[in-house]
Amino acid sequence: MMERLTRLIRQLPIKWKLMLGATTLMFLLFATYNFSQYLVLKQWMMNQEKDKIQVSMAQLQDFLNEKSNTMDTLLITEARPYIEKMIGKNQLVRIIGKNGEPLLTVSNHFDENWVTPRTVEAPELFDTTHQEDHILIYRSPFITTKYVGTLEFASNLETFDHFSHTLFWVMLIGGVLAVFISAISGLAIARQLMRPIRALAATIRSVKEKGLTERVSNIENGDEISSLAQLFNELMNQLEVSFRQQKQFVEDASHELRTPITILEGHLSLLNRWGKSDPEVLDESLQASLQETRRLKGIVEELLTLTRVETHLDSEINEPIQIEPVIQETLKRFEVLNPEFLFQVNTEKMRDALVSISPLHLEQILLIILDNAVKYTMQDRRIVIVGQRLINEVQITIEDHGIGIPQDELPYVFDRFYRVDKARNREIAGSGLGLSIAKQFVYKYQGEINIRSKENEGTTVIIKLPINQIMK
Numbered sequence: 163m164m165e166r167l168t169r170l171i172r173q174l175p176i177k178w179k180l181m182l183g184a185t186t187l188m189f190l191l192f193a194t195y196n197f198s199q200y201l202v203l204k205q206w207m208m209n210q211e212k213d214k215i216q217v218s219m220a221q222l223q224d225f226l227n228e229k230s231n232t233m234d235t236l237l238i239t240e241a242r243p244y245i246e247k248m249i250g251k252n253q254l255v256r257i258i259g260k261n262g263e264p265l266l267t268v269s270n271h272f273d274e275n276w277v278t279p280r281t282v283e284a285p286e287l288f289d290t291t292h293q294e295d296h297i298l299i300y301r302s303p304f305i306t307t308k309y310v311g312t313l314e315f316a317s318n319l320e321t322f323d324h325f326s327h328t329l330f331w332v333m334l335i336g337g338v339l340a341v342f343i344s345a346i347s348g349l350a351i352a353r354q355l356m357r358p359i360r361a362l363a364a365t366i367r368s369v370k371e372k373g374l375t376e377r378v379s380n381i382e383n384g385d386e387i388s389s390l391a392q393l394f395n396e397l398m399n400q401l402e403v404s405f406r407q408q409k410q411f412v413e414d415a416s417h418e419l420r421t422p423i424t425i426l427e428g429h430l431s432l433l434n435r436w437g438k439s440d441p442e443v444l445d446e447s448l449q450a451s452l453q454e455t456r457r458l459k460g461i462v463e464e465l466l467t468l469t470r471v472e473t474h475l476d477s478e479i480n481e482p483i484q485i486e487p488v489i490q491e492t493l494k495r496f497e498v499l500n501p502e503f504l505f506q507v508n509t510e511k512m513r514d515a516l517v518s519i520s521p522l523h524l525e526q527i528l529l530i531i532l533d534n535a536v537k538y539t540m541q542d543r544r545i546v547i548v549g550q551r552l553i554n555e556v557q558i559t560i561e562d563h564g565i566g567i568p569q570d571e572l573p574y575v576f577d578r579f580y581r582v583d584k585a586r587n588r589e590i591a592g593s594g595l596g597l598s599i600a601k602q603f604v605y606k607y608q609g610e611i612n613i614r615s616k617e618n619e620g621t622t623v624i625i626k627l628p629i630n631q632i633m634k
C-alpha cells in the first residue's frame with residue numbers, strides 16, 4: 163500500500179509534486195502552530211478564570227472573618243447583601259454547614275441544581291461539565307469560632323467556552339484557507355517553472371523528428387532553466403555548423419579525388435586499346451598515369467594530416483622550445499631545393515623566445531607557406547623571412563613578390579580545396595589543402611595566421627604564436 167503510494171507520487175509530473183510538497187509543508191506548519199497556540203491561549207484563559215474565582219473567595223473569607231464574632235446560623239443572612247453585590251454573572255456562591263446543608267445560596271443566572279453542596283477538609287479547585295455547560299468549582303473549608311463549614315463558589319464558563327470555540331474555528335478556517343492558497347500558488351509557481359522545460363522538451367522532440375534546424379523559441383532571459391535552453395540552442399548551432407562542414411568536406415574531397423581518378427581511367431583505357439602496340443602511347447600514358455597517381459597519393463596524405471590535426475589525435479603537451487633554430491634549419495633545407503630563389507632571413511630578435519610547439523608541426527607550417535611562395539612566383543624571386551618578438555607572442559612573416567591574390571578571394575584561401583581562379587592555376591599543381599592544414603596547426607597551438615596580398619605585387623603571410631617563456 164505504502165509502496166504503491168510512493169511509486170504513484172514518484173510518477174507524478176513535477177508540477178504536482180511541487181504543489182503536493184508545498185501543501186503538505188504548509189499544512190504541517192499551520193496545524194502544529196495553530197494547535198499549540200490554541201492550547202496555550204486556552205490554558206491562559208483558564209488560569210485567568212481560576213485567579214478571578216480565588217480572589218472572590220479570598221474577599222468573601224475576609225468579609226466573613228470580620229463579621230465572625232457576630233455570626234451564627236441566623237446572622238449568616240447578613241452576608242447575603244454583600245454576596246449579592248460581589249457576585250458576577252453566571253455565578254453561584256454557597257455557604258454550607260457542618261453536615262453539608264446549604265445555609266445560604268446566592269446565584270446570578272446560574273441554576274442551583276447543577277452543583278450539589280458538599281463539605282471539604284481541604285480547598286479544591288476544578289472544572290467539570292454539566293450537560294453542555296462547562297463549570298468551574300472552588301470549595302474551601304471555613305472555620306471561625308462559631309461556625310465550621312465550607313464556602314462554595316461555582317462559575318459557568320460560558321463566555322470562556324464561547325471564546326475558545328470561536329478561536330478554534332477561526333484557526334481551523336484560517337488553516338484550511340492557507341493550505342488551499344498555498345496549493346494554488348504552488349501550482350501556479352510550478353507551472354511557471356515548468357514552461358521553459360516543456361518548451362525545451364518539445365524542441366528536443368522536434369529535433370528528433372524534423373532535424374537539426376529546430377531551436378527553442380522565445381527564451382525569457384533570467385533563470386537557470388532559460389540558460390539551459392540557451393545552451394541547448396548554442397549546442398545545436400555548433401552541431402549544425404560542424405555537420406554542414408563535414409558534409410561539405412566529404413563532397414569536396416570526393417570531387418577532388420574524382421578528377422585524378424577520371425584522368426587515370428582515361429589513360430588506362432587508352433593503353434588498353436592502343437598502348438599494347440604503340441610504344442609512344444604506352445610511354446606517354448604511363449607517365450601521365452604515374453603523375454596522377456602521385457597526385458592522388460598527395461591529396462590522400464594531406465587529407466589524413468588534416469583530419470589528424472582536427473581530431474587532436476596527437477594532442478600531447480609540448481615542451482617549450484627555441485623556435486629560431488627550427489626556422490633556420492627548415493629554411494636551409496628549402497634553399498637547397500630552390501637554388502633559383504633568394505632568401506633574406508632575419509630572425510635575430512626572436513632568438514630567446516620559447517614556444518610550446520612540436521618542431522615537426524612548425525616545420526610543416528613553414529614548408530606549406532614557403533611552397534606557396536615559390537609556386538606562385540614568376541619573376542621577382544626574392545623571399546623575405548622576418549622573425550620578431552612581440553609582448554606575449556612571436557611573429558613570423560614570409561613575404562614573396564609573386565602573382566598575389568585578388569582582394570575578393572583573400573577570405574577563402576584558408577578553405578579546404580580552395581584555389582584562386584582555377585584557370586590561372588591549371589599549370590601549377592596543388593590540391594588547395596595547404597593553407598587549411600597550416601591554419602589548423604596554428605590554431606591547435608593557440609596561434610593566429612593572416613594573409614595580406616596585392617595582385618601582381620606579392621603576398622605576405624603573418625604567423626603569430628604565443629610565447630611560453632623567455633630564456634634568461
Ligand code: ATP
Nearest residue numbers: 534535538566575581582592593594595596597621
Ligand atoms: P597545396 O598547397 O595543397 O598543394 P595549393 O597551394 O593550391 O595546394 P593552398 O596552399 O591552400 O593550396 O593555397 C590556396 C590558394 O591560395 C592557392 O591555390 C593559390 O591560388 C593561393 N595562394 C596561396 N599562397 C599564395 C601566394 N604566396 N601567392 C599567390 N597565391 C597564393
Ligand code: MG
Nearest residue numbers: 534592596597
Ligand atoms: Mg599550397
